[in-house]
Amino acid sequence: MRSLLTLFLTGLCAATALAQQAPPTSRTSGSLTTPFLASRGLVRCGTPEMVSGGWNFNPPSDCSYNSTNPTAAYEPDEIWEITVVFHILRDSNGSGNVTDARCHSQIDILNEDFQAMAGTLGAPGYDTMVQFKLATLDPSGNATTGINRHLNSTWHNDGGGYYNSLAWDPHNYLNIYCNEASGALGYVPYLPQNGSPGSNSDRVVAYWAAVGRNAPIGPPYNQGRTVTHEVGHYLGLHHTFNGGCGSGNCYTSGDRICDTNPEANPNFSCGNSSSCGNSDPISNYMDYTDDVCMNRYTLEQTRRIRCTLQHYRPNLAEPIGGGGLGTSYCQSNLNSRGLMATLTVAGSATVSDNDLTFTVDDAALNQFGYLLMSVNQGNVNNFGGSMGVLCLGSPMIRFSSNVLNTGSAGTVDFSPNLNNLPQGTVFAPGDTWNFQLWYRDVVLNPTSNTTDGISISFQ
Ligand SMILES: [Zn+2]
Known part of the structure; x- marks a missing residue:
C-alpha cells in the first residue's frame, strides 16, 4: 500500500518528469498518459530529455547526444556482456519486494530482447549482441547473488541519495534500483552522452512492481519491457518520438536514427497508428506501447548502442x-x-552473401557426422538410442551429401553452399532455421551424439 505522502511526492515527481520532456514539435492527438497509469499516479517513463544548460555535454562521437553516424564499424561481431546488480529498496513496512525469481526473469528478458532470441517475444528485433548477467562477484571480489536488499522508506520513495551509499562502481556495473521510481515506471537520470556516466548517480531506476516477467503491476506493463526500455536509454537511445517528426536529417533530429520512423507523439497501446507521413514505430522498445507489442531494437539503434558502449x-x-x-x-x-x-x-x-561456416568443437574423435536442419525446434533426449538430444522438430533435412569427419581434434568446419541446399531447400530473408550436428560415437557399442542446437534468422 502506498502512503498518501508517497502519492503526493509521486505526483510532484511525475509532474517534474513530464515537464523535463521536450514537447514534440507537432502534437496532433494523443495524450501523455493512460487511465491505467493516471489512476496509479504513474508516468510511463521519467527519463528527461536534454536539459539546456548545467549539464555536461560529453565529447562528440559517432553517437553524440545530437547525432548518430551508424557506420558498419559498430556492427556487432562479438558478444559484449554487462554485469548487473539489483538493489531492492523496500519500504520499512516491507512493501515493494522484488523476489530473486523476478530479478532472474528480468535478466532473461533483457537477453531475449537485446539478443532477439528465437522463440521469445523479442525474436523480431535486431541482435545487438549485448548480453546481461547478474554479478557473481562484488566490487571487493567476494561472491554475491547480485541482488542487494534494503528496508528504508526514504530510499523506497526514491529519495535520500541512496545511490551514494549503495552504488557498485558504475563504470563496471549496471546498477538497477527497484523502488517507487519517483512516480514513473522507470527512468535513467540522463543519457550517458548528456550526464556523468560512471558517477554514483549513473543508474537505472525501475518501479518495483513492473520488474520481471508477470510482474505484479499487471498488464499492460508486466512483461519486463520497462527495464528493456530504460536500459535502452542507459545505452544512449532516445525515445522514438523524441523531437516529434524531426526536421529533415533523421541522424541529427528526432531520435537521431533513420530506420525508426519518426512519430509525432508516443503511442500507448498496440493499435496501428501513423503520423509524420509514416506508420508509427509501435513495436520499438523506445516507444511507450504495451509490453506485449514491443519487440525490437533496429540495426541503427544497435549500432548506436555499441557506439555508446565504446565511447x-x-x-x-x-x-x-x-x-x-x-x-x-x-x-x-x-x-x-x-x-x-x-x-x-x-x-x-x-542469404545472398552465401557465407555461412558452421564450427563443431568437443565432438568425439575421428567420427563421421552430418549437419541437420529444420524450421522447427525440438527437444528429445536419447532419441532412437542416441546418447544425444535431438534439438530439431519435423520435418528434418540432412546434409547427406556432405559427410563430415571430426578428425583427431574432434572438430568440424563446414560451409554449405546456400545456392545448392539438400532437398531443394531455399533460405529466404525472414526465415528462421535451426541446425544441429549428429555424429557417431562409441561407448562400448556404437551409438551417436549431437551438438547443441543453433537458430539463425536470415536476412
Ligand atoms: Zn523512456
Whole structure:
C-alpha cells in the first residue's frame, strides 16, 4: 500500500518528469498518459530529455547526444556482456519486494530482447549482441547473488541519495534500483552522452512492481519491457518520438536514427497508428506501447548502442567472444570424451552473401557426422538410442551429401553452399532455421551424439 505522502511526492515527481520532456514539435492527438497509469499516479517513463544548460555535454562521437553516424564499424561481431546488480529498496513496512525469481526473469528478458532470441517475444528485433548477467562477484571480489536488499522508506520513495551509499562502481556495473521510481515506471537520470556516466548517480531506476516477467503491476506493463526500455536509454537511445517528426536529417533530429520512423507523439497501446507521413514505430522498445507489442531494437539503434558502449561506457561491457551468428538453444549430453559438443556459426545471415561456416568443437574423435536442419525446434533426449538430444522438430533435412569427419581434434568446419541446399531447400530473408550436428560415437557399442542446437534468422 502506498502512503498518501508517497502519492503526493509521486505526483510532484511525475509532474517534474513530464515537464523535463521536450514537447514534440507537432502534437496532433494523443495524450501523455493512460487511465491505467493516471489512476496509479504513474508516468510511463521519467527519463528527461536534454536539459539546456548545467549539464555536461560529453565529447562528440559517432553517437553524440545530437547525432548518430551508424557506420558498419559498430556492427556487432562479438558478444559484449554487462554485469548487473539489483538493489531492492523496500519500504520499512516491507512493501515493494522484488523476489530473486523476478530479478532472474528480468535478466532473461533483457537477453531475449537485446539478443532477439528465437522463440521469445523479442525474436523480431535486431541482435545487438549485448548480453546481461547478474554479478557473481562484488566490487571487493567476494561472491554475491547480485541482488542487494534494503528496508528504508526514504530510499523506497526514491529519495535520500541512496545511490551514494549503495552504488557498485558504475563504470563496471549496471546498477538497477527497484523502488517507487519517483512516480514513473522507470527512468535513467540522463543519457550517458548528456550526464556523468560512471558517477554514483549513473543508474537505472525501475518501479518495483513492473520488474520481471508477470510482474505484479499487471498488464499492460508486466512483461519486463520497462527495464528493456530504460536500459535502452542507459545505452544512449532516445525515445522514438523524441523531437516529434524531426526536421529533415533523421541522424541529427528526432531520435537521431533513420530506420525508426519518426512519430509525432508516443503511442500507448498496440493499435496501428501513423503520423509524420509514416506508420508509427509501435513495436520499438523506445516507444511507450504495451509490453506485449514491443519487440525490437533496429540495426541503427544497435549500432548506436555499441557506439555508446565504446565511447561513453568503455569499462562496462566485457567482450566474451561468441562472434558467430545465431542463437544457441537446447543443450546436448556428454559424449565419450566427457564433453558436450557445441555448434557455432560465423559469416553472414544475409542469404545472398552465401557465407555461412558452421564450427563443431568437443565432438568425439575421428567420427563421421552430418549437419541437420529444420524450421522447427525440438527437444528429445536419447532419441532412437542416441546418447544425444535431438534439438530439431519435423520435418528434418540432412546434409547427406556432405559427410563430415571430426578428425583427431574432434572438430568440424563446414560451409554449405546456400545456392545448392539438400532437398531443394531455399533460405529466404525472414526465415528462421535451426541446425544441429549428429555424429557417431562409441561407448562400448556404437551409438551417436549431437551438438547443441543453433537458430539463425536470415536476412
Ligand atoms: Zn523512456
